[in-house]
Amino acid sequence: MKYPIGIQNFEKIRKDGYVYVDKTALIYDLARNGSYYFLSRPRRFGKSLLLSTMAAYFSGRKDLFKGLAMEGLEKDWTVYPVLHLDLNTGRYDSEESLYHVLDDFLSKLEAVYGAFHSEVTLELRFKGLIERIAKKEGQRVVILVDEYDKPMLQAIDDDGLQEKFRNSLKAFYSVLKTQDEFIRFAFLTGVTKFGKVSVFSDLNNLVDISMDARYQTICGITGGELHRYFDEGIRHVVETNGLNDEDACRELEKRYDGYHFRQNGMGVYNPFSLLNTFATGEFGSYWFETGTPTFLVRLMQRDNFYLPELTDQQVSGDFLNSIDSVDRSPIPVMYQSGYLTIKDYDSRFKFYTLGFPNEEVEKGFTDFLLPYYTHINKGEGPMFIGNFVRALEQGRPEDFMRQMQTMFYDTDYKIVGDAELYFQNAFYLITKMLGFYTEVERTMANGRLDMVVKTKEYIYIFEFKYDKSADAALQQIDEKGYARPFAGDSRRIYKIGVNFSRTDRCIDGWKIEQ
Incomplete structure (x- = not known):
């Protein structure tokens, strides 16, 4: 074919x-x-x-x-x-x-x-x-x-x-x-x-x-069209990756499906990524790697955008469909450019909930943003994250924190405006990347825990402070009982308190307890 x-x-x-x-x-x-x-x-x-x-x-x-x-x-x-x-x-x-x-x-x-x-x-x-x-x-x-x-x-x-x-x-x-x-x-x-x-x-x-x-399906490939035209391509993916048909189709869906161009609309696959996958037999970030959304990063940095809100956007149809709204937010251009898509629609109040369409876009965009918020050169993100994941999987939280400190070394020249927002965005990106390889839970509001990372043998509970101390962070974990929900878990639990210095604009200390 x-x-x-x-x-x-x-x-x-x-x-x-x-x-x-x-x-x-x-x-x-x-x-x-x-x-x-x-x-x-x-x-x-x-x-x-x-x-x-x-x-x-x-x-x-x-x-x-x-x-x-x-x-x-x-x-x-x-x-x-x-x-x-x-x-x-x-x-x-x-x-x-x-x-x-x-x-x-x-x-x-x-x-x-x-x-x-x-x-x-x-x-x-x-x-x-x-x-x-x-x-x-x-x-x-x-x-x-x-x-x-x-x-x-x-x-x-x-x-x-x-x-x-x-x-x-x-x-x-x-x-x-x-x-x-x-x-x-x-x-x-x-x-x-x-x-x-x-x-x-x-x-x-x-x-x-x-x-x-x-x-809505005039561009892109639907699930029905996937099987009508590309059974040979699916077989190539199956043979190349040692998968069965069901797992191959599930992986294709996870990586390349998920675009919705209207409320309650039909899901559409990215055609460029699908065709490349069928031709090579290999899963890859084909669509993302052919374009560099540098202008989107400039818009987000210009507006001091809080990255965790990317996947929890609720907007009206008029706002979504006018690029003129970019004066107020980068969200319309992110939606129209394909980095966000419609996830849900509230018919009563007439607003849309947006999110990443699929893993290719989510992972690619996260990896692309890392150099703008950390001391990581372009293309080195997967290597750093790989080291992080190995340290956590092997029960080496001290090594994890030293690598984390290295990531933030010499980043003060990148920080414009609110240093706390900058570090929150950086940690959001790091946890997103970790989440592709481990189980990550993260909330940063109303006194709830900042981050939990779970591996096969370990659970890590993180609390971050700004211009306080690692001891204060660790104390909050204990006082708020953040470890309590995991008391019956057989995995070893590490509590990690971390402090950021807004003056020095770096991680200036951490403390770890089992």
């Missing part, structure tokens, strides 16, 4: 014999029932392939749809002129960079369909082209825009540049409304939605299907 990893061209997939998960019935439904659509999905989720499939359909390429649902649905196969703008191509680090990409797109069309001297702006050139193309070809045009928001995302921490991109694209996209009589169909995709009051404010005819129940 051939897996279309990194291949986004529908014609190439069909002609070269790659597996194709049939979404064409949904495309037919969109074309039949409307004209203007917007879809937000995370990167590498199949948006570009979706647009390529639409381009083939509207170009009348019936030969490419043999054996697919579209073959039995479409009877006319009308050929429309297709304008396909891909904003993936470009590094948007100046106002001119966006102009050059749009100018290149328009210039190539103008070489075929002509131009007028009065069309002096990008939007006027686009407007004139749509009309001329429709009249010359005798059919209304189809407009497909891939990653409409790429320029603004790349300028997310540059307010001035982002505003210039926003204004340019707002004017450019507004043509889709003014030239309605010459447009058969328009479809825009992106990672984020930049608010109804900004880029799309003039496009009140644009239907957002990002959370529409009918199209």
